[in-house]
Amino acid sequence: MDSLGIDMVQLRHKCRTNLLVEVNSHLTAAQKARIQSTPFRWTIQMGETLKLSCPLLLELLYRWDEHLKGFRVGSRLVKFTLLHVCFALGLRIVGERVLMHDPEESHTRSLFEGKDITIPTIVEQLKLFQRDEQVDDFCRLYLFLAFSVFYFPKTTSPVNGALLSMLDNLDALDQYNWGAAIYDSLSASLTRSARSVSEGMNSDQIWALVHVCLRKKDQQPTSVSFPRFLQWQKLNMGSTTIATAFEKNPVLEDLVCSKEEIDQHEVLRQAMTEANEGFCHWKCLTSDNEDMDSKHERLSGQFNELEHKVLILQQEVDRIKKFIGLQSTPTPTKDEGHDMEPVYPGEGHEDGPPWPDEVHEDEPACHDGSPQPLRPNPPPCTKEKLLKKLYSFCTRKKTSDGGRLEIIADMFGQYLSLQDMLCMRPRHCVNTLIFLLAAKVFMRDEVEHTGAVTRYMFSHVLVDKVKNELGLIRSGLRPIWSERTITEVAHDNNAMHSLMHCNLIFAPALFEGHWFCYVVDKNHKVLYVLDSLGKHHDSSADLMMLTNTLKGRFEELLCMLDNTLDKRNFTLQILYDDLPQQHNGHDCGIYVLKYMDIWDCVPRWGGMTMPNYSEVDINQIRREFVCKWVLHPMNSRRTKVLEDAHLPLDL
Incomplete structure (x- = not known):
């Protein structure tokens, strides 16, 4: 293919x-x-x-x-x-x-x-x-x-x-x-x-x-x-x-059935029971549910209206810039906007234009007849420049051969394509596929360096499963989790063994377009919530229910791992870590990746457990993650990517 x-x-x-x-x-x-x-x-x-x-x-x-x-x-x-x-x-x-x-x-x-x-x-x-x-x-x-x-x-x-x-x-x-x-x-x-x-x-x-x-x-x-x-x-x-x-079209991640279908078909009722044990997400429609097509049409209309307002505001900004004497940037039309390639901090030729080629001795002389002076040799490319070139190559929007799904990272049963890597560009929101690969890489690298997993990484799948059970829990049903359930959501046959010997358990979460992270400290029996928007983000009733339900699931998990714990009385304490806040609306996923990378409960940065990153720092972190994954020794696509990018194979 x-x-x-x-x-x-x-x-x-x-x-x-x-x-x-x-x-x-x-x-x-x-x-x-x-x-x-x-x-x-x-x-x-x-x-x-x-x-x-x-x-x-x-x-x-x-x-x-x-x-x-x-x-x-x-x-x-x-x-x-x-x-x-x-x-x-x-x-x-x-x-x-x-x-x-x-x-x-x-x-x-x-x-x-x-x-x-x-x-x-x-x-x-x-x-x-x-x-x-x-x-x-x-x-x-x-x-x-x-x-x-x-x-x-x-x-x-x-x-x-x-x-x-x-x-x-x-x-x-x-x-x-x-x-x-x-x-x-x-x-x-x-x-x-x-x-x-x-x-x-x-x-x-x-x-x-x-x-x-x-x-x-x-x-x-x-x-x-x-x-x-x-x-x-x-x-x-x-x-x-x-x-x-x-x-580009809307995606429905849940299977939908009506209450009448469940009542009429025994096969479907049995399947619903199996689905509760981890097979799939499903929803039961009642007469009160809004028709899915009507909802899509309504939301599409709202999106188009907001997009039009953004264009009007951009035009107003251009007029203000002209009024105060600043050079205006042309306003992109709706069709042009998708093809724009803005240069962000950390991209392009920060150090000036590329050096011209050296002039050969047989080149024509200057107009006055004097020999044309030789231009200096270009300075050797530093590793930093080579990494910037690799990052630009792996996050480019267009390819010469149209290979939008070309794989550039393939290891530990996970892979990322050029399309997937687009979310690692500046001012882009991280997608779920990044977390599937990142969780595996973080753990495998720790085993490589220390010989053991002390920080177990779930992907977003764990919290997604809990989110899809909230409807059942509201109706009085609580699906039973087993070791098989944990193995399935972790995509790891050795999950229970690793969880038994680790100290911290990470579970990234995506809720209403925002990434944050749950961390269980097994030794101190604490469930931490790491959120770059702060505790006020947890004010909605749905999010509070998600946090409390996930707390219960983690309590069940710890009781599975330690049979000396009293299932009826054991509880985790919920703590919200005071963390530096993100500076915009699109970097939350990068913050969560850094939580998974270095957070360990210990205040090392002016009394805080994480550094206070600037936007320039975050763009640098995006580049570091992409280069780390592509250059990883276990990446089966490493050599091909370097060859295609015209970079040295020993980078």
Whole structure:
């Protein structure tokens, strides 16, 4: 994928639902009743062929993260989970594991009478089992066709026969976790296809329509139905439009279902229970909820109005500058603003223009005939200048080859692209993907230098999980956390061991566009809140509830780590550290990264636990972090980035 443009790739898939639609049109009442008694009852409601959008599937493949099992949307990563399969296909995500094996002896296999098992063969055999007394065998063949062209499609022939024996006992199908089987198959297909672009998919288009607003402005939203594939939308968009939508359109990070759907479908109620244990974020809509499209339209209108006011204010500033005799800067138009490349402190040629090349002896003489004097040799580039050049290269807005998703940092199961690094430019807000990588790097570097982890770093995922549980807690439900939950949110199989031996536990948080950090001091049983806006930022009721709920989760965690603690009486004290304040509205993420880097409860800077950074200091810190990650010895992309930037490999 790195060497090929996305428009040059041809996508093949074997999701051939037209065959199911054709069979559905001839089903008898007895056949429908038997199929409806299985977990795959929804397929008989398929009245139209499901049209897959190949440009959308290609874009999804381009954005698939095989390590985190999610898709990169703008500056975020939105996970693909078991709950998506349940919502999309109406299948259980609890139950016994589906056994993928292909025994020679199977009643369902015997229905083919020794023939090669291909999709045309399945269709032919279906025509032979039309009598009512053959309804069970017809159902087996129908479900196997559904497996082959919809649930488990393959690009190879013959079709996947590993599930034939599972169809021998139709009455036992309900006890298996079909959602997990399809999820595992689809995740493997995504990973394989992201490398070779070959397999077909079906749930991914639903994922994109759920999470990314891909509807045209004049297209009316359809009513919600369960499962979602019955609400399939035909998408007629080109690859450029879809790519732009993934970067700029609103993103819904929660799956949404109605109270009526939960009441009507046992499969969905079971899935909600599983979701509470860490599978996905979801919300239940009631009649009091504002329609999502209306809310988006209202907020978009407010944004456009504010943007217009900003332009008017900028014009007023220009007029004032002219009035007092200062040189005015032209006001960017709305379209021009996106392409502007302002020079911030720490960027550009601070030390003057670059040195000209040395004049050779055969160059023409001056106008008076005298030899032209030699210009001095340029001074050697210092390491500081080389690092500035590297920083500018890694945070540039445009690339010569259009490689917006080119990876420049890849280590410890996390990676960052050029697009991700844009947030490390001056006056930009740090995105969540930065914290996923930074948390791993901080801990691995500490192990490298000290041999142990004394400062355990969660990413933002921990606090995000707690935020998404607040709705349940308000309604009287409190999901149970286990060691498995901690391992999942930490993306670390050794999390419990490391947490047991560390002294400080860091958990960065993003709330209403502002970054701050929670830190647990295990030795002194204190939960610190580190906030570059000060304690007054914690005045909202929602944020206070988040802090108190997270306090309870940390108390549960410490009791898991130390069984001598009394779960009923143990409590953490909440303290707000008095820290220097940020000077603007966009550097909070950099402050949190520095908290994770050096904060240790000890007042070292004039009675404070952190230095008082200036804006110039913060820009320097941005550059230091980017260069540190790109030049890290474990970064598999280090050499390529240095070569592309025309920098020495031993930098």
